[in-house]
Amino acid sequence: MFIKIFFFVLFYLLTKQKKKWIILAIKYNKFQFIIQMPRSQKNDNFIDKTFTIVADLLLKVIPTTQREKEAFTYYRDGMSAQSEGEYAEALQNYYEAMRLEIDPYDRSYILYNIGLIHTSNGEYSKALEYYFQALERNPSLPQAFNNMAVIYHYQGEQAVEQQDLEKSEARFEKASEYWKQAIALAPNNYIEAFNWLKNTDRLKEK
Incomplete structure (x- = not known):
């Protein structure tokens, strides 16, 4: 639930702000591996500000269990590390999020992001496995x-x-x-x- 709401709110805020978007992960010719996040800049690190504000706000205002909050916190930290190219740290956080998260929809996004990291590392067989698992939970x-x-x-x-x-x-x-x-x-x-x-x-x- 948390991750679904998080993406909806974050996308809405970024659209309203009309910030530039970048594509994390890799590009292959004209085709792209897609995960969209706002562009970080030296004097205006919008990704960190918006990401942190939205995540912290959701943790405070949405009634949920401690387990769900912990899972979302790991997911948030994983995405933050992934956006900085710290893939080992991101994976560690995603694995912890997977251990705690029980919602199939939210798990699909965690699995998808793990797939992205393996794609970026050229580990295509592993990437495909995680994409398949993500789609099993969220077609x-x-x-x-x-x-x-x-x-x-x-x-x-x-x-x-x-x-x-x-x-x-x-x-x-x-x-x-x-x-x-x-x-x-x-x-x-x-x-x-x-x-x-x-x-x-x-x-x-x-």
Whole structure:
């Protein structure tokens, strides 16, 4: 519950403030691994200010159990560390949050962020495992579908370079499958993926 409300409030405040956004994690060609956070600046560290204010406010005003508050605190600290590129610290906090958090929806975001870290570290098999786990708990998570598609597309491109056409086609089919699901959930968010599906004649159901 906490994480769901947190993201709603944070997104609302950032939209109202019209701050610039960045994409954490990595970019691959035109396709992106997505987690959006406000841009930190030397004289106006908006991410830390807004993030901390919203998180602390929610901890104070929302009636909940001590266990839920502790889980959210670990999640908050994990996201803060992740935004600074401190992945080991972020993972430690996320694992603690997972140990305490019981809400499936909130657990999906923790798992998703763990997947992002493994993606950034080039540990694609681990990343896929965590994205799958996130989607099992929250099937309406388009960014997880997108990130899985990007990984499979990347592997497909690698297979092409290795002249392994059978493997490349299998990976591209996986990418196609997951991009379609991401686009179905968020039609306006994955234009480059849609164009790739269209240009490779993969929009049609087989």
